[in-house]
Amino acid sequence: MAQEALTPEEGKKKKGGLLKWIIIVVLLAALGVGGWFGYKMFFAPSPEDPAAQQDAAGDPGKPAEQKEGLIVPLPTFLVNLADPLGRRYLKLGVEVEVRDADAQAALTKYEAKIKDTLLLLLSSKTYEGLSTMQDKVELKQEIADRLNQILGNGGVLRVYITEMVIQ
Known part of the structure; x- marks a missing residue:
């Protein structure tokens, strides 16, 4: 029975462990949102890019026509x-x-x-x-x-x- 009762130090230890996991989850979510934002800003084709609009509007099985000379x-x-x-x-x-x-x-x-x-x-x-x-x-x-x-x-x-x- 003496072992079943929690001492105040053990209770704080469990709360600290839970708080650490909450912080880690929030940081991972923030990194995910930041990564998505960075991709959209720097790597994804812009909507005013005519080549991207032509590819999006064209048939998926037919390649976009490029004029080559x-x-x-x-x-x-x-x-x-x-x-x-x-x-x-x-x-x-x-x-x-x-x-x-x-x-x-x-x-x-x-x-x-x-x-x-x-x-x-x-x-x-x-x-x-x-x-x-x-x-x-x-x-x-x-x-x-x-x-x-x-x-x-x-x-x-x-x-x-x-x-x-x-x-």
Whole structure:
């Protein structure tokens, strides 16, 4: 009978053990909610992402159509950047994905116009204007826009930067 009665120390010990398990469960729940939130914010495709919407709206058995064209390399460009002292250079290698063989032929036909346009565009850039990833993506878009102005009818699908050195 003496062993059946709990001493005050043993009662506190059981309450402390129960409190520890409650804290562990609450922490695990908080980590789970934090992990879910982190996934939704950083890894899950955003709803305004057009590729994700097309995949969600399309048939599950049918892959999404991607326009693929011909890859055409352009000559390497070496220009002075528009920095105040003019001591920085940009060496840029570019390949262009065009829609069809007609656009590829137009690239060779208008090669002088393309070189002139891209040299003027690249030489107007500064080191600070090309330093971030966003700036490089914008440069690719500007190159595609300028090429589409020359070629017309959206002949250029994508621009790939294959080499970029700023010194």
